[in-house]
Amino acid sequence: MNKPKIVILGAGYAGLTTAARLQKKLNENDADITLVNKDHYHYEATWLHENAAGTLHHDRSRFEIKDIINSAKINFVKDTVTAIKPDDKKVELINGVLDYDYLIVGLGFEAATFGIPGLYENAFMIGNIDQARLLRQHIEYQFAKFNNETEPAQERLNIVVGGGGFTGIEFLGEIADRVPQLCKEYDVDRNKVRIINVEAMDTILPGFDPELIEYAMNSLEARGVEFKLGAFLKECREDGITIEVNGEKEDIPTNTTVWAAGVKANSLVEKSGLEHNRGKIEVDKYLRVPSHEEIFVIGDCALIWNKEIDRPYPPTAQIAMQEADVCAHNIKALVKGGEQEEFEFNNMGTVASLGHGDAIGVVMGDKKLFGWYASVMKKVIDNRALYKIGGLGLVLKKGKFNFLG
Ligand code: FAD
Ligand code: NAD
Structure with missing residues (x-):
């Protein structure tokens, strides 16, 4: 050759x-x-x-x-x-x-949509910049539109996240932080907004450390996230989903289904x-x-x-x-x-963010981290990934340095 x-x-x-x-x-x-x-x-x-x-x-x-x-x-x-x-x-x-x-x-x-009817057509994904930008703009539009209707539609303010793995939980942490800002910006009552996580297993983050799972649930619930566990997302429509819990079907009206249940x-x-x-x-x-x-x-x-x-x-x-x-x-x-x-x-371990200044993780074999310290560690990990690709110059240009929470 x-x-x-x-x-x-x-x-x-x-x-x-x-x-x-x-x-x-x-x-x-x-x-x-x-x-x-x-x-x-x-x-x-x-x-x-x-x-x-x-x-x-x-x-x-x-x-x-x-x-x-x-x-x-x-x-x-x-x-x-x-x-x-x-x-x-x-x-x-x-x-x-x-x-x-x-x-x-x-x-x-x-x-991976597992052939679930309507998911591919109607759900939002978090797989690349185009999808992330679309979802951000869609959510903002729902808030902007809400007060422009004679009969405001609750499905505009119901945000459903399918999947309680790391992607779903990290997105919930961010959206729980973002919703109060959106409510302020668009004059929407926070009490009207629902953020619902639908997870098929009887726990979020299946297989992860139980103490850290409990910490994550408490952190997210304190910011208004509702968990539906043992709940399979069965169908997705433009204006709602159907879930199944213990053999019972339930419809949830929503214009925003985020599919984060597997790749x-x-x-x-x-x-x-x-x-x-x-x-x-x-x-x-x-x-x-x-x-x-x-x-x-x-x-x-x-x-x-x-x-x-x-x-x-x-x-x-x-x-x-x-x-x-x-x-x-x-x-x-x-x-x-x-x-x-x-x-x-x-x-090297796993650290997941739960929003601004909060995170959970296990590093160095079995060392558990949570809260501010874990969120600092997450930013260090994010910066390290930049370093590995583009060295110090890229870290200084794109890195995360807002360590104060
Ligand atoms: P990708 O990062 O998906 O890169 C694939 C590249 O190929 C992209 O640039 C894409 O544009 C390009 N491409 C795709 N199709 C084509 C085509 N047909 N032609 C030309 N180019 C194409 N992992 C962790 O370790 N830690 C974390 O904290 C973590 N957080 C995550 C958070 C989220 C929200 C998500 C979605 C995933 C997270 N992951 C995390 C998983 C991690 O992102 C993936 O495992 C990782 O991106 C895989 O890297 P990759 O290079 O294989 O693929
Ligand atoms: P995942 O497969 O890890 O989790 C998907 C979740 O969706 C599971 O809990 C599963 O039970 C649930 N689910 C599947 N079908 C369902 C249905 N029909 N209804 C309701 N729930 C359903 O997928 P992911 O969270 O997208 O993660 C993908 C990969 O990226 C994983 O390897 C993960 O470790 C990695 N990741 C890592 C981090 C981190 O380290 N901070 C963050 C995000 C993703």
Whole structure:
């Protein structure tokens, strides 16, 4: 092989971190590297709940990809991938076709709607900047419209969040903070607004520490969040949802259903014809596709087994960035020679925000954090992610420093 062609799909945590590492490890003469992303910017997906609620402007969560990559070493193509053709070693884009010697798939996640009627058409998601911005504007419009009607409609002020996992809980924390501001701005009585969480299991954050779950529920309930536990969201309409609790159906009128009840890998992965496990590619210890070792799959598109508990690792930015480090190392080894590295997840813990100045988390194995201290830790983690991609300059430009709560 002369100068190998390396194509990276997606400039999320996985893809952009890989690109940032590769441009330090390889020279212009070592390889032709192309990074493809559908937008000209990278967004911090882990901040999207803030953008969606309107507590943080979306421009704070995104930055230009060209500011991160060295254009002498990496060719950035702003385009949308439409198909991956592993047997032809080609990737189809809306505006062309790329061929590769090594492919890195980091196309991220989509909402999983589990075939629930009406969800895809009527619910709002928190999966990218476009979706977050739409949800923020939709909620504001509901408040703005409320006092402009002769018969004000309660469904405008009922905000339902489907799913009480980390995404749902983090969004609830932000929207609980945002609602009093919206009430003030649009002269709406706070008592008229309902924020309702619908969670299928009998607890929010299933599997997380019970003491921290209790803390989170108390924090959110104190700001007016209602929990419906053991409640399955069964149907979503433009003006309401149907839930089922203990076999009984209940309708809740709402113009705002936020679907935060699970994610799946980008569906292009499943459509590629590569063997998959519920849409994700189970990669080998070097993060390669077993049947096509020139393809690496990282981030939310990859499935890696946690042998300790015999379950896959959950899809997180934390693991995506660690995978990117190993992937970049292994690509360099393939191009310049050297040993490939095996991937091993180093769990740094989990911290979830509950809104302004409040959070919960478990770090350093079993150290529990909550309240202001946890919220500071969450900002440190958010800043660390920026640092890993763009160094100190990016932290100073986009970082979170409002530590006072
Ligand atoms: P993504 O971040 O989804 O990036 C994929 C990239 O591919 C994007 O740039 C996208 O535009 C691009 N792309 C997609 N399709 C195409 C296409 N067809 N053509 C071209 N480009 C395309 N994880 C944590 O570890 N900690 C947290 O605190 C945390 N908080 C979260 C909060 C929220 C609200 C959400 C939704 C998720 C959170 N996560 C968190 C999970 C984390 O965001 C994901 O695991 C992570 O984003 C996965 O990284 P990725 O690079 O695989 O994909
Ligand atoms: P999730 O799968 O973790 O949680 C989804 C929740 O929705 C579950 O509690 C599930 O019981 C519930 N649910 C599913 N179907 C339902 C239905 N029909 N009706 C009602 N409830 C239903 O998904 P997520 O919260 O989007 O998280 C996705 C990934 O991102 C996870 O790996 C998570 O760890 C990660 N994440 C991490 C953080 C953090 O570390 N701070 C924040 C957000 C997301």
